[in-house]
Amino acid sequence: MTRVSEPLLRVENLSKSFPVDNGWLRKKSVLQAVSGVSLTIGRGETFGLVGESGCGKSTLGRTILKVYEPDGGRIVFDGTDITGLKPQAMRPYRAKMQMVFQDPYASLNPRFTVGELITEPMRVHHLCPPGEQNERALALLDTVGLKRDHLNRYPHEFSGGQRQRIGIARALALNPEFIVCDEPISALDVSIQAQIVNLLMRIQREGNLSYLFIAHDLNMVRFLSHRIGVMYMGSIMETGEADAVCDQPMHPYTQALISAVPQMDPETARKQRRIPLKGEAPSPMHLPAGCPFAPRCPRADGICREEKPCLKPVSGRLVACHHP
Amino acid sequence: MSERLLEVRDLRVSFATRQGTVRAVRGVSFHVGAGEILGFVGESGSGKSVSVLSCMGLLARNGRIDGGSILFEGKELSPVFLTTREQQQQRENELRRLRGGRIGMIFQDPMTYINPVLTIGTQLTEGMRAHKPLSRKEARARAVELMRLVEIPDPERRMRQYPYEFSGGMRQRILIAAALSCDPKLLIADEPTTALDVTVQAQILDLIRRRAREAGTAVILITHDLGVVASLCDRIAILYGGKIAETGTTDDIFYRAKHPYTRGLLLSVAARRADSAGAGGYLPSISGSPPDLLRINSGCPFAARCDSAMKICRDYMPVRRTFGKGHSASCWLYCRDSAAEIAAVQDRKRGDARV
Amino acid sequence: MLISEEYFEPLERGALADEIPSPARSFARDAWARFSRNRLALAGLVLLVLVILFAVFGPLLSPYPYDGMDSFSRNLPSSPQHWFGTDQMGRDIFTRVLYGARISLLIGFASTAINLAIGVVYGGISGYAGGRADMIMMRVVDVIYAVPAMIYMILLMLIFGSNIYSVMLGICVNGWVSMARIVRSQILTLKEQEFATAAWVIGASRSRILFRHLLLNCLGPVTVTVTLMIPQAIFTEAFLSFIGIGISAPQASLGTLAQDAKMQLTFFPMQMVWPVLVICLVIFSLNFISEGLEDALNPKGNGQ
Numbered sequence: 010m011t012r013v014s015e016p017l018l019r020v021e022n023l024s025k026s027f028p029v030d031n032g033w034l035r036k037k038s039v040l041q042a043v044s045g046v047s048l049t050i051g052r053g054e055t056f057g058l059v060g061e062s063g064c065g066k067s068t069l070g071r072t073i074l075k076v077y078e079p080d081g082g083r084i085v086f087d088g089t090d091i092t093g094l095k096p097q098a099m100r101p102y103r104a105k106m107q108m109v110f111q112d113p114y115a116s117l118n119p120r121f122t123v124g125e126l127i128t129e130p131m132r133v134h135h136l137c138p139p140g141e142q143n144e145r146a147l148a149l150l151d152t153v154g155l156k157r158d159h160l161n162r163y164p165h166e167f168s169g170g171q172r173q174r175i176g177i178a179r180a181l182a183l184n185p186e187f188i189v190c191d192e193p194i195s196a197l198d199v200s201i202q203a204q205i206v207n208l209l210m211r212i213q214r215e216g217n218l219s220y221l222f223i224a225h226d227l228n229m230v231r232f233l234s235h236r237i238g239v240m241y242m243g244s245i246m247e248t249g250e251a252d253a254v255c256d257q258p259m260h261p262y263t264q265a266l267i268s269a270v271p272q273m274d275p276e277t278a279r280k281q282r283r284i285p286l287k288g289e290a291p292s293p294m295h296l297p298a299g300c301p302f303a304p305r306c307p308r309a310d311g312i313c314r315e316e317k318p319c320l321k322p323v324s325g326r327l328v329a330c331h332h333p
Numbered sequence: 334m335s336e337r338l339l340e341v342r343d344l345r346v347s348f349a350t351r352q353g354t355v356r357a358v359r360g361v362s363f364h365v366g367a368g369e370i371l372g373f374v375g376e377s378g379s380g381k382s383v384s385v386l387s388c389m390g391l392l393a394r395n396g397r398i399d400g401g402s403i404l405f406e407g408k409e410l411s412p413v414f415l416t417t418r419e420q421q422q423q424r425e426n427e428l429r430r431l432r433g434g435r436i437g438m439i440f441q442d443p444m445t446y447i448n449p450v451l452t453i454g455t456q457l458t459e460g461m462r463a464h465k466p467l468s469r470k471e472a473r474a475r476a477v478e479l480m481r482l483v484e485i486p487d488p489e490r491r492m493r494q495y496p497y498e499f500s501g502g503m504r505q506r507i508l509i510a511a512a513l514s515c516d517p518k519l520l521i522a523d524e525p526t527t528a529l530d531v532t533v534q535a536q537i538l539d540l541i542r543r544r545a546r547e548a549g550t551a552v553i554l555i556t557h558d559l560g561v562v563a564s565l566c567d568r569i570a571i572l573y574g575g576k577i578a579e580t581g582t583t584d585d586i587f588y589r590a591k592h593p594y595t596r597g598l599l600l601s602v603a604a605r606r607a608d609s610a611g612a613g614g615y616l617p618s619i620s621g622s623p624p625d626l627l628r629i630n631s632g633c634p635f636a637a638r639c640d641s642a643m644k645i646c647r648d649y650m651p652v653r654r655t656f657g658k659g660h661s662a663s664c665w666l667y668c669r670d671s672a673a674e675i676a677a678v679q680d681r682k683r684g685d686a687r688v
Numbered sequence: 689m690l691i692s693e694e695y696f697e698p699l700e701r702g703a704l705a706d707e708i709p710s711p712a713r714s715f716a717r718d719a720w721a722r723f724s725r726n727r728l729a730l731a732g733l734v735l736l737v738l739v740i741l742f743a744v745f746g747p748l749l750s751p752y753p754y755d756g757m758d759s760f761s762r763n764l765p766s767s768p769q770h771w772f773g774t775d776q777m778g779r780d781i782f783t784r785v786l787y788g789a790r791i792s793l794l795i796g797f798a799s800t801a802i803n804l805a806i807g808v809v810y811g812g813i814s815g816y817a818g819g820r821a822d823m824i825m826m827r828v829v830d831v832i833y834a835v836p837a838m839i840y841m842i843l844l845m846l847i848f849g850s851n852i853y854s855v856m857l858g859i860c861v862n863g864w865v866s867m868a869r870i871v872r873s874q875i876l877t878l879k880e881q882e883f884a885t886a887a888w889v890i891g892a893s894r895s896r897i898l899f900r901h902l903l904l905n906c907l908g909p910v911t912v913t914v915t916l917m918i919p920q921a922i923f924t925e926a927f928l929s930f931i932g933i934g935i936s937a938p939q940a941s942l943g944t945l946a947q948d949a950k951m952q953l954t955f956f957p958m959q960m961v962w963p964v965l966v967i968c969l970v971i972f973s974l975n976f977i978s979e980g981l982e983d984a985l986n987p988k989g990n991g992q
Contacts, residue, residue, distance in 0.1 A: 061530035062501075076885055096893070103891030116882035120715060120904045130890040163715060168622040169377075176886075183890065198376035199557055200638075203601040203618030210615060225530065228602075232616065269535040271560025273603050275583045278564035283535050289500050642699035669696060 015088070016049035017219050018073070018187055023047070023082035025065075025072045029294060038294045042068040044243040045082070047320070050187070055213065055220040057234030057251060059227055059266070063293065065243040066223045067111075070189040073221065074106055075099060087186070104134050107180035109209075111192035113172035117164040123150075123175055124160040130182040149178040153208060170201035177208065187219045195224060206233055227270045231255045239263045242293060242301035244317075249326025259328045262302045300331070308332045337404075338519055338551045339388070340364040344401035344411075346380075346387045355626045357383045357396070359575040367518070368549040370542070372562035372583075375572035376623050381555050382523055384572070389436060389521065390428035405431065406518070434464040437512030437550075441524040443504035446511075447496045453507055454492030461514045479510040483540055502533035509540060513550075520544065523555045538565050559602050563587060568659065571595050574624045574634025576650075581660030591654075591662040594619070594635045631683065633665065641666060649676045722984040729980020732973035739970055743793055746786035754787040755779065755938035763956050772962045776952060784940050785962050791941040793970070795852060796922040799859040800914055806860070807867025808903060808910065814868065815875030816898045826872070833865045841928060850936040855928060859921050870913050874906040908985035915978035919971040926967055942967050 025043040042065040050056045060066045072079050075091065084092050091102050110116035117126055127146040131137055137145060147157050153174040164172055173193060180188055190209065194202040210233055213220060224230045230237055231251045238248035239260065247260040258264045265284040272278040286305050297303055303313040312331050320327035346358040358380040365371045375381035387396065388403045388410065403410040410428065415421050432438065440446055448456060457479065458472035467475065473492070480488035483506040496504060505525060512520060522541060526534035542565055545552045554566060562569050563583065570580040571594065579592040590596045597619040621638035633639070636646035646665050652675055654667040668675060724730055747754060752770075758778035766773050772781035814825040841858030848854040878884065879902060887897045922942075928934035929943025930950075940948075945963035953960055 061532065071885075074889055076888060100891045103889065106889075108886070108889045110882050110886060112882055116886045118883040118887075118901050118905070120907070129887070129892070133890055133892050133896065170622055179886070179890070198623060199559070200376060200598060200601060200619040201622065203616040204620065207615045207618055227531070265532060269531045271531070271534070271558065271564055273560055273563055273587075273599070275563045275587050278560075281564065285536070286532050289503070636699060639699075643696045644699050645695040647699055648695075665696075672695070 016051045017054075017087055018050040018221075019083075019085040020046060020048050020073060021083040021085070023069070023072060023084065024080045025068055025077055026080055040293050041243055041296055042293065043072060044296070046240075046243075046245050047082075048238060048245065048248065050219045050221060052186070052219055053213065053217040054236070055222050055234045057230035057237035058221060058223045058240060059225060059230050059237060060240035061225060061266075061290070063290070064240045065293070066240045067191055069240070070108070070191050070221055070223050074108055074189055076108075100134070104130075104136075104183040105186045106189070107183065107185040107187070108189045108191060109173070109176055109180050109193045112196055113169050113176055114164075114196075116176055117172060119164055122161050122163055123155075126164070126175060127178050127182055130179060134183060136183060145182070146178075149181055152181065152212070153178045154204075168201075169197050170204060173197060173201075173205050174208065177205075177212070181212065181216075184216075185218065187221070189221045189223070191223050192225070193222075194229065195226065202229070209233070227255065227267065228273075239266065242291065242296060244301055244329060245320065245327075246302065246330070247326065247328045248320065253326060259323055259326065259333045260302075260330050261306050261308055300329075336366040337364045338366055338406060339553075340402075340404040341384075341388055342402045342404075344384060344387070344403065345399040346383050346392070346396060347399050348393065348396045350395065350627075353627050356629065357575050357626060358387065359629075360401075361572070361575070361577055362401075363570055363577070363580070365519070365551045365553055367551050368545055369568065370545050370552040370554060370566045372566035372569040373553060373555040373572060374557065374559060374562055374569060376557060378574075378623050378626055379572040380575040381557075381572045385521055385553055385555055386523065389432055389438070390425065391432075405436075430464075433460060433512075434515045435517055436519045436521065437515070437517035439505070439508050439512050439520070439522040439525045441527050443501070443508040444496065446508060447504060449496050452493055452495055453499070457492075457507070457511055457514060460511050464515045475514065476510075479514055480507070482513070483507070483510045484536070485510075502529055502536065505529060505533075505537055506540070509537070513544065516548070517550060520550050520552045521555070522552060524557070525554070526561060527556070527558070534561070541565065559598065571598070574629060575626060576634060576663065578635065578664075579660075579662040581656075585657070585660040589656070589660070591656060591660075591667065592635075592664050593639045593641050593666070595662070597638075597640070631679070633663075645672060645676075649679050651675070719984040723980045726980040726983060728976045729984075732976030732980070735969060735973040736977065739789060739966065739973070740793060742786055743789040747783060747790065750780065750783040750786065752780035752783045754783050754940060763952070763959075765958070773956075773958060775948060775959055776956075781945075781959060781962055784945055785942070785966055788940045788942040788945045788963060789966050789970070791852060791935065791939065792922050792925060792943070792967070795856055795859070795925045795941070796918040796970075799856045799863060799921045800917040802856070802860045803864040803867050803917055804910070804914055807864035808871050808906075810864065811868035811871030812875055812898055812903055812906075815872035816879055816894070816902065818876070818879075822872070829865050829868060832862050835862070837862050837924075841924075842933060845928075845933050850933060852935060852939075855925050855934055858928075859924055863917065863921065867910070867913055867917070870909055871903070871906055874909055875902050878902045878905050908982070911985055912978055912982045915974050915981060919974040922967065922970060 023043060023046045027040045027042060029038045029040050046069055048056060058066045058069065068077065071077050073084055079092060083090055086102055086106065091099065094102070121129070124143065124146050127149055128142040131142045131145065146160060150157055150159060155171060155174050164175060167175065193209070194205050197205060206229065209220070212218060222230060222234055234251045236249060237251045237254050238245045239254065239262065240246065241262050247254060247258065247263045254263065255267060258267050265286050268282065268284040272281050288305050291297055291301065291304060297314065299314040299316055300306070300309070300318050303309040306313065318329045318331050320329045323333045341364065342362045344358055344361045348355040348357055361380065361384045363371065373381040373385060386392070387398055398412055400413055401411055410424065412421060412424055415424060454473065454476055457476040458469065461467055461472045461475060476492060477488045480491060485491055485503060485506055499507065520541070526537050529537065538561065541552055541554070544550050554562065556562060566583050568580065568582050569586045571578045571586065571592065573594050579586065579590065579595045586595060587599065590599055600617045601619060619638050624634045624637070630647065631650065632648050633646045633651055636642045639646065643665055651663045651665040651668050653661045653663045655661040756779060758774070760778065761774050762776055762778045764770055764774040770780050770782065772785060775781055810825065814822045840861040844854045844858045884897055884901060887901050925934060925941055926943030926946065929941050930947045932947060934943055935941050942963040946960055949956070949959035949963070
């Protein structure tokens with residue numbers, strides 16, 4: 010790593026599984042959502058996390074914020090190990106680690122006004138005296154591009170893009186240093202997506218924020234990330250500088266994923282050669298013993314089915330593959 | 334015009350809601366011929382789904398077709414010319430026969446259209462036997478063949494399984510198999526890949542493309558994703574605020590776009606392909622939000638968000654201008670010279686409406 | 689019609705601004721607008737308010753005390769002096785009906801308030817805690833619910849005597865259970881919503897999430913349940929009094945009035961009609977209100 014000596018966030022070998030109840034008297038099985046993920050995010054850096062639905066990218070983001078208690082591994086934020094912190098001890102860190110949600114409808118309490126939504130974090134953390142909270146909320150509305158007289162409105166009166174702005178204002182209320190953006194644009198209209206992305210980038214520059222940007226839109230992730238990680242079945246398969254990974258993918262899964270991204274240009278689209286993936290993704294309840302991608306991988310051989318590859322440096326990035 | 338399988342002219346659809354009448358579709362015309370793939374692109378509330386689904390008689394109960402003509406294989410399907418109850422009933426029956434028969438449909442969420450408690454085989458064969466005089470055995474054989482066609486491995490065993498045993502991509506393929514079961518002339522796909530991952534999306538789009546090319550099925554693809562239409566469609570209609578902003582061949586739209594909305598949309602998505610900005614620039618974006626159909630003004634629906642908007646855009650609706658075979662856009666930038674006549678016509682119409 | 693050159697000048701930004709059209713309307717005002725559109729519900733509300741006003745202030749205006757007997761004017765029919773006539777003890781029935789309505793409504797509202805408080809807190813905690821705590825709390829509820837309400841009531845009457853308080857207590861012993869179940873099931877779905885996660889991420893405590901975020905969103909179903917619980921309580925009280933184990937004389941509820949009139953039903957049927965009529969009015973109006981509220985508090989319902 011050439012970038013930053015002391016990263017803001019360091020995640021080491023993080024795992025999270027969920028018990029799945031198969032019904033009365035039946036054996037409970039385990040859904041392994043995140044298995045042994047390590048990553049670092051520097052100050053002012055955007056780490057893009059891509060992967061298909063069910064690959065565990067959302068769970069990873071939420072486990073880092075300790076919405077879910079991790080099963081194993083460590084989360085080090087700003088030099089402090091926050092893995093085992095109890096909710097009360099976690100509170101000062103909550104203020105520094107925030108989240109923007111995918112669904113701008115479900116993530117805003119419908120019975121709160123915009124003002125109440127934005128000042129709620131300040132009230133919880135006694136951030137500023139009650140008299141100044143409204144003033145601060147108005148300033149935040151300016152920052153995210155909403156009007157001041159929107160303060161007393163209810164979320165259902167807003168369009169999806171405007172609601173997402175409210176969600177961003179709420180996340181900013183505590184002056185965080187790190188924000189997990191969990192698919193913040195995938196529920197929005199195409200013309201609105203760019204607005205929200207621009208807003209997020211502007212805020213980042215103004216406040217030197219770090220983002221973990223989770224999305225399945227590879228183009229968008231590439232555009233706004235410094236580094237990206239490609240996730241498959243709970244593991245990071247490849248991670249490195251955004252352009253390098255997108256232009257010369259090394260891992261067979263990344264290659265297939267990138268080859269399938271729809272091209273915006275009809276000429277290129279007609280010439281596009283996709284690398285087909287055979288079969289279906291395995292169930293996260295019965296992960297293969299070796300490489301999770303082995304059953305669908307054209308390069309898979311004996312060792313891939315027996316031993317799970319770890320991230321190894323290959324031409325300036327990390328790839329989890331026995332045959333990169 | 335025999336090559337036009339479905340021809341819709343000046344379609345108008347409105348919904349009665351508690352807040353007032355929503356004019357979701359305000360004069361949309363399009364046509365599609367055999368083997369052709371037409372893309373309907375628009376944002377939420379643009380009227381892209383309503384325009385197509387209303388033609389097939391799929392409207393919510395509070396919706397109604399206010400005007401326009403819908404010709405499918407030369408037969409009028411629009412209810413506006415019908416007066417008696419029997420005629421209305423007849424049209425309903427006719428449409429029911431067409432849907433799942435000569436017109437196949439695929440939707441975004443397959444589970445809405447698949448019954449979770451029946452096996453896949455039962456559902457496929459029942460659909461077929463409702464439309465065609467097939468024996469149980471023939472229907473089963475055909476179902477297996479269809480499942481092979483949509484690339485579901487081991488179809489004989491899969492036939493006996495229940496929907497929950499299939500992944501999202503598989504279910505969507507089964508829905509396609511069901512839609513294709515009666516050899517439809519027209520396939521309507523409403524956001525067929527929105528809920529799917531890119532790798533699966535590519536497979537589904539391939540299936541649709543092959544069907545159009547090999548069996549000559551006409552396809553209408555409704556989507557918000559420009560990437561999907563770029564690779565798949567022959568012609569594209571861009572909808573905004575219940576009207577067609579621009580329509581033309583895929584190359585017209587992507588390389589010679591005329592309407593500011595189309596241009597803005599393309600610019601904002603195309604820029605994403607650029608190298609990682611990281612600390613670099615911003616995305617070009619369209620400001621504002623999609624229009625509220627309850628309070629749409631008399632002018633161009635895009636005026637409020639348009640960088641090239643003029644004062645006239647606020648008050649009068651531009652007319653369609655053609656730029657070559659099949660390529661047309663509705664924008665004041667291109668019909669400035671006949672502004673006086675256009676405005677006069679619209680003033681007269683408004684006056685009539687007031688009286 | 690002339691189109692001047694001016695028409696082709698650029699449109700100023702903000703001339704067609706991205707505005708929210710409707711005036712800012714709070715949730716309560718929105719709900720009231722929907723409620724008042726339901727005529728039956730509105731009529732129910734007016735009726736209920738009238739009955740409450742009469743029950744509260746009526747006895748003060750009446751010249752007769754509720755327990756004042758007059759042996760010279762027994763079993764009189766309706767007259768300008770005695771609007772509803774008098775009973776076999778010569779008491780003014782109009783006064784007694786108003787007084788009885790006061791007691792019945794008091795029992796209805798008070799016991800429902802208690803049920804509401806216990807049910808919301810218990811159900812809320814059970815649903816939000818989930819897992820083992822939820823399992824145990826719900827089994828306790830099942831046990832309470834498994835014993836017929838009538839047994840509790842009769843036992844309570846035996847221990848504490850027949851008065852308003854034991855009737856209320858009897859209604860509340862298992863009345864809160866249905867409220868707790870409704871709140872629990874609501875909380876179970878609400879706590880999975882992203883706004884609950886959002887509250888957790890900003891560092892809100894569990895009790896803050898439960899009481900400020902989740903319970904606020906149960907308002908609709910809870911209000912509807914309340915409007916159904918009140919008539920149920922009134923009815924239970926009337927039934928208890930009618931079979932003779934409710935409130936004892938000289939206090940009167942609508943149920944005891946009906947019970948008193950029962951003896952002379954064949955000779956003076958009108959004595960029975962008045963209290964029963966008021967019970968019906970109250971119960972009908974509450975049912976209509978409940979129906980109206982159900983629609984009014986569900987913002988997703990779009991009337992067509």
